[in-house]
Amino acid sequence: MIAQPILLLSLNSICFKASGKQLIKELSYQFKVGPRSIIIGPNGAGKSLLLKLCHRLLEPSQGHIQWHVEAENKSNTAFHQAMVFQRPVMLRRTVSANVEYALSLRGINKAQRRARTEEVLGLTGLNHLARFSARVLSFGEQQKLALARAWALRPKVLFLDEPTASLDPTATYEIEKVINAIHDSGTQIIMTTHDLPQAQRLADEVLFIHRGRLLESGPATTFFAGPTNQFAQAFLKGDLLMWDRPETKMLGD
């Protein structure tokens, strides 16, 4: 008998509207515990928006988002999540104080904060920078610190919004190593990217979205072997998904 995958997060026909424009359209999906989920799609597809909706930084205009978490923690699902943004936001304090600040918001005592901070800075290779101001770090180091800060919270789910968008290949490699380490420590990764090689390296499952619609989803190997949706095929081939392409009329836009 095959074990049923454990549900983590359900998106039920969610829509998001801003300035009269429908940006996310009737999107439904069930994230399961385990695989690294990579959301891909061209710029403006609604990837970041979808992540922010999942993380509750935005509320859907329609539909609902349901977390499937342990009963004792249902009162505050926000504490199960963390998010790292495309552009890391560094508080005006030291590297270690940035991590400790996040932990202090969870009511963790000072001794435990110190120990956990030291641990995650060690795991991300930032220990030697602990006393530096976070804002003097390079962009790659800042992104690594943002990951360390999120990891310190031991989230069940970590949302990553194009975390390597502005990084060179070396820094990207370093960040991907940290992402894999976070995943191996038991945190679910839900990440957006428009970098296809990166999606191939990291994804266990892929969600392809275009113009606010989920057009295809499935295991990464199946998706990259040959997606069924023509927009996904065009995206993989490197064709630009222009807004005024005749095919977009099929989406009813």
Place this chain on the structure above:
Amino acid sequence: MNVFFDAISLLISADNDLLMIVGLSLWVSLVAVLVATLIGMPLGAATALYKFPGRKVLVVILNALMGLPPVVVGLLVYMLLSRSGPFGVLGLLFSPTAMIIAQTILVIPIIAALSRQIIDDLWVEYAEQLISLGASPTRRMMTLLWDGRFSLLTAVLAGFGRATAEVGAVMIVGGNIDHATRVMTTSITLEVSRGNLALALGLGIVLITLSLSINAAAFLVKEAAENRQV
């Protein structure tokens, strides 16, 4: 030219009257700025962060009050503290406390309006991250006030500048009483009318030196902090 040398010799000889006037001026302005900071900064931060009915009206009022005429404030405080006023029983009129109250009222809008702008800008940068980390509204405000501390210093300095340079309100509510409520600005006004230009000029030099020194110190602190990027 003789007046200038007389003023310098007064300063060098550390004339008692002059020292007392300078001391009282500093005391009144520093206390007023401290109180105005404690009220104005959270007020400015709250106006930047919280959405409540009438918020936009409050922003417009705070901005408008930055140019509040000191004599009008002096008159209002005078009416409140005079024997027939609601707080007349406290007997505060023509005391340094009355001057502190008047200066505090003048400085609060300056610190609140400038703080609001500083916190507003910082909030644009921090909003998603702080919400994502689960910071409560109070914690968000405290974080922004702390992280914006060096920029907020500029707001406090602007308030201090206003307080030390102010003459109309303290003249009305303090009465410019010798050895009691006489401060630098009211003394300068009085000494000029008396023709005692040496003392007036001496006080003027102290006032400008003080203002320059405080601004220079704040500038150095801010620059050092920016260099450390903390």
